[in-house]
Amino acid sequence: MEVFYSPQIENGICVLPEDESVHCVRVLRHREGDEIYVIDGLGTLYTCRLTDASPKAARAQVLREEPDWGAHPYFLEMAVCPTKNLDRYEWFAEKATELGLDVISPVIGDHSERKVFKSDRLRRLLVSASKQSLKGAVPTVQEPRTVREFIASAPKDALKLICCCFEGETPRTSINDALEMAGQAGHDATSVIPDGIGELQRIIILIGPEGDFSREEAALAVAGGFVPVHLGPSRLRTETAALTAVEAVYLKCI
Amino acid sequence: MEVFYSPQIENGICVLPEDESVHCVRVLRHREGDEIYVIDGLGTLYTCRLTDASPKAARAQVLREEPDWGAHPYFLEMAVCPTKNLDRYEWFAEKATELGLDVISPVIGDHSERKVFKSDRLRRLLVSASKQSLKGAVPTVQEPRTVREFIASAPKDALKLICCCFEGETPRTSINDALEMAGQAGHDATSVIPDGIGELQRIIILIGPEGDFSREEAALAVAGGFVPVHLGPSRLRTETAALTAVEAVYLKCI
Numbered sequence: 001m002e003v004f005y006s007p008q009i010e011n012g013i014c015v016l017p018e019d020e021s022v023h024c025v026r027v028l029r030h031r032e033g034d035e036i037y038v039i040d041g042l043g044t045l046y047t048c049r050l051t052d053a054s055p056k057a058a059r060a061q062v063l064r065e066e067p068d069w070g071a072h073p074y075f076l077e078m079a080v081c082p083t084k085n086l087d088r089y090e091w092f093a094e095k096a097t098e099l100g101l102d103v104i105s106p107v108i109g110d111h112s113e114r115k116v117f118k119s120d121r122l123r124r125l126l127v128s129a130s131k132q133s134l135k136g137a138v139p140t141v142q143e144p145r146t147v148r149e150f151i152a153s154a155p156k157d158a159l160k161l162i163c164c165c166f167e168g169e170t171p172r173t174s175i176n177d178a179l180e181m182a183g184q185a186g187h188d189a190t191s192v193i194p195d196g197i198g199e200l201q202r203i204i205i206l207i208g209p210e211g212d213f214s215r216e217e218a219a220l221a222v223a224g225g226f227v228p229v230h231l232g233p234s235r236l237r238t239e240t241a242a243l244t245a246v247e248a249v250y251l252k253c254i
Numbered sequence: 255m256e257v258f259y260s261p262q263i264e265n266g267i268c269v270l271p272e273d274e275s276v277h278c279v280r281v282l283r284h285r286e287g288d289e290i291y292v293i294d295g296l297g298t299l300y301t302c303r304l305t306d307a308s309p310k311a312a313r314a315q316v317l318r319e320e321p322d323w324g325a326h327p328y329f330l331e332m333a334v335c336p337t338k339n340l341d342r343y344e345w346f347a348e349k350a351t352e353l354g355l356d357v358i359s360p361v362i363g364d365h366s367e368r369k370v371f372k373s374d375r376l377r378r379l380l381v382s383a384s385k386q387s388l389k390g391a392v393p394t395v396q397e398p399r400t401v402r403e404f405i406a407s408a409p410k411d412a413l414k415l416i417c418c419c420f421e422g423e424t425p426r427t428s429i430n431d432a433l434e435m436a437g438q439a440g441h442d443a444t445s446v447i448p449d450g451i452g453e454l455q456r457i458i459i460l461i462g463p464e465g466d467f468s469r470e471e472a473a474l475a476v477a478g479g480f481v482p483v484h485l486g487p488s489r490l491r492t493e494t495a496a497l498t499a500v501e502a503v504y505l506k507c508i
Contacts, residue, residue, distance in 0.1 A: 072488070091345065098494050134489050174508045232508030234326070235388050240352050247501040254428045254486030 003131040004038045012062045014038050014048050021058040041138040045069035069136035072100030073253050075202045079105040079150050080242045081209035082114045092239035097129040099250045105142040107150045111211030117144045147217050151224045158202040162226040168218045172230040175248045207242040257385040258292045266316045268292050268302050275312040295392035299323035323390035326354030327507050329456045333359040333404050334496045335463035336368045346493035350500045351383040359396040361404045365465030371398040401471050405478045412456040416480040422472045429483040429502045461496040
């Protein structure tokens with residue numbers, strides 16, 4: 001199933017951006033009258049009929065809409081420090097999109113070697129990953145902030161976890177136990193997600209850089225309501241730790 | 255912590271292969287008298303003192319041994335069809351090694367586009383991945399077989415799961431439920447693992463190619479004692495499915 005992406009769907013008419021138009025018309029040789037599938041990146045799949053096979057701005061008429069297409073039953077924000085090798089970060093983002101997540105927040109820690117991150121490239125990559133994995137919603141990529149800023153601005157009513165490799169003053173629980181306890185306690189970490197998915201648990205997970213969080217960052221996080229968790233005994237690279245956290249949430253729901 | 259690999263440790267003397275010797279002596283500039291760490295790939299970490307800083311075959315005297323270094327409390331064999339793009343298979347193998355697994359069996363399915371697989375390249379990669387993730391045991395890579403051969407020769411006394419994307423005559427359970435039920439039922443899927451790890455659950459998980467298993471392969475697997483499982487609602491690439499299965503086993507034990 002080939003899926004296109006358009007941020008411009010209004011009044012029953014969908015206009016594809018130039019790169020998607022070229023792919024639709026030149027590469028896949030779609031002609032006027034063909035049915036095509038288009039996601040809006042916000043959660044809906046549109047079945048459309050191509051009315052103008054222009055390789056600059058192909059136009060199509062919406063026939064059917066399917067909201068919450070490929071949606072997952074949680075709201076997950078991963079705040080992950082960029083890796084030295086950006087391929088590894090992109091790999092994490094692609095795999096996490098396949099499984100299902102909502103927001104990626106690049107955060108810069110005290111021990112981060114990489115202090116600069118370009119969100120635009122990742123945004124483009126996640127459009128592809130969402131189309132490939134048949135999901136109507138493309139995860140949002142935030143602009144980078146410091147870990148300290150991120151902690152200070154994190155919402156109160158979410159289940160917030162911080163994965164550290166060391167024991168601070170508050171003992172760490174396994175991520176499984178933290179997710180389990182939050183579920184059992186009827187944790188008030190709920191948030192209304194638009195478009196009828198209903199009340200979902202909002203989960204925020206913070207993953208540090210190769211050199212881990214500083215003691216100060218971990219203490220600030222705990223003071224800010226983050227629960228310190230571990231990901232088991234294996235020494236995981238940053239991107240593997242981040243994906244393991246997404247897997248823990250995903251596997252809790254299947 | 256820098257770790258070297260040697261398959262030649264006997265009578266308290268460790269000899270490094272040429273590539274490891276060059277890395278030890280030329281790149282990291284270790285000198286006679288230095289303490290170095292060496293894994294044997296079978297599970298043990300050796301702390302050694304360098305006695306001959308030869309870049310062809312460095313020699314070191316064993317000071318201490320730590321068996322089961324970085325071991326995990328299960329025995330997991332992943333039988334995974336090679337992906338069209340081999341990078342993706344190698345990525346899976348690297349990440350699975352970080353988490354912990356014991357055997358990778360490349361298997362060729364009826365719908366596999368890639369019918370040939372070179373195990374040697376993967377073996378070298380897994381030595382690096384094991385050193386990087388601080389594990390004494392390097393996962394074994396089997397020579398490729400067909401899915402049908404693999405099913406026919408799979409041991410009777412293991413917990414065997416097959417991940418298919420379609421419902422066969424036997425309904426699929428989630429991988430979590432299958433692992434849970436096997437644990438509760440005191441499944442006889444135990445096997446004595448060498449060197450004192452003791453009785454561990456032996457788990458075999460079969461992952462199909464991009465085009466999934468054929469109906470015949472799935473039926474053969476079920477007849478051979480494989481439990482059909484699913485990995486949740488997301489459409490996962492082969493390598494993501496394989497890693498998700500490893501994560502499900504890993505996360506059950508943390």
